Amino acid sequence: MxxxxxxxxxxxxxxxxxxxxxxxxxxxxxxxxxxxxxxxxxxxxxxxxxxxxxxxxxxxLISKDPMKLAIQAVWMEVEGQKFQVVTTKLLVELFFKPMNGRTTDESVVAEFEKQLESMLDVYEQRLTESKYLGGDRFSLPDLHHLPNLQTMMMTKMKRHIDSRPHVSAWASDILSRxxxxxxxxxxxx
CATH class of the missing domain: 3.40.30.10 (Glutaredoxin)
Known part of the structure; x- marks a missing residue:
């Protein structure tokens, strides 16, 4: 069934x-x-x-090794508490409002774009240490990023992803699964 x-x-x-x-x-x-x-x-x-x-x-999608599982759990929290919050605010302003004929609030974009840049710097550092956020293989932390990441790639925020080589490679990898x-x-x- x-x-x-x-x-x-x-x-x-x-x-x-x-x-x-x-x-x-x-x-x-x-x-x-x-x-x-x-x-x-x-x-x-x-x-x-x-x-x-x-x-x-x-x-x-989740490791049986306690240490690796802890790392995955941290990155799931980062996604849920940071990435999702920041990118959702940006997507509302840059994607959903224009799609519905509403005006983008550029002050909101500026505020959250700075947060996105700082966050992606942390991601870039992490992705120099492993291919994926949770380790050397695709796992839940990467999976959870997919919807917002895909939509971000359709906005001007794509440049921040593309300008970081490890983040860009990671994004390309997971978006092509x-x-x-x-x-x-x-x-x-």
Missing amino acids: ALKLHGSIFSLAGLRVLVALYEKDLDFEFVQINMSAREHKTPQAITRYISEVYADKGTD PSWIKVQAMQSE
Whole structure:
């Protein structure tokens, strides 16, 4: 019996869960929900659950080694508490407002662009030490970055990613994963 994923193909959070399901090679049925009714759940808990319950399937998204798991946990927190917050503010101003015919608040962009630059400097340093944020293989911290990172690449903030060679290589790598390409194809349908 296939799993049922209740979500929205237009929810950045829901996209993370879709990628996790594809990475784990799981059969699932996608059930579109009404986002305005607040029917969605916390994706980080769901992706972690999928990774643990289906540890023997597909891509190993969380380490069994306690030290490596701790590093992955730190980077999941960085994504959730820093990257997601900053990039979401930028995406509202640079992507969603213009898409809906609203005016971008350039003072908000300037404030959060500075935060993005500082954060990406930390990412650049980390990615000189390992290929991925959580270590030498793709894992949940990288997966959680995909939706916001993809959308950031469609804004003028792309230059900050491109100007950091390790961040740029990491972004290119994770954005070209087959699981993410499948999710992108679902959005196009």
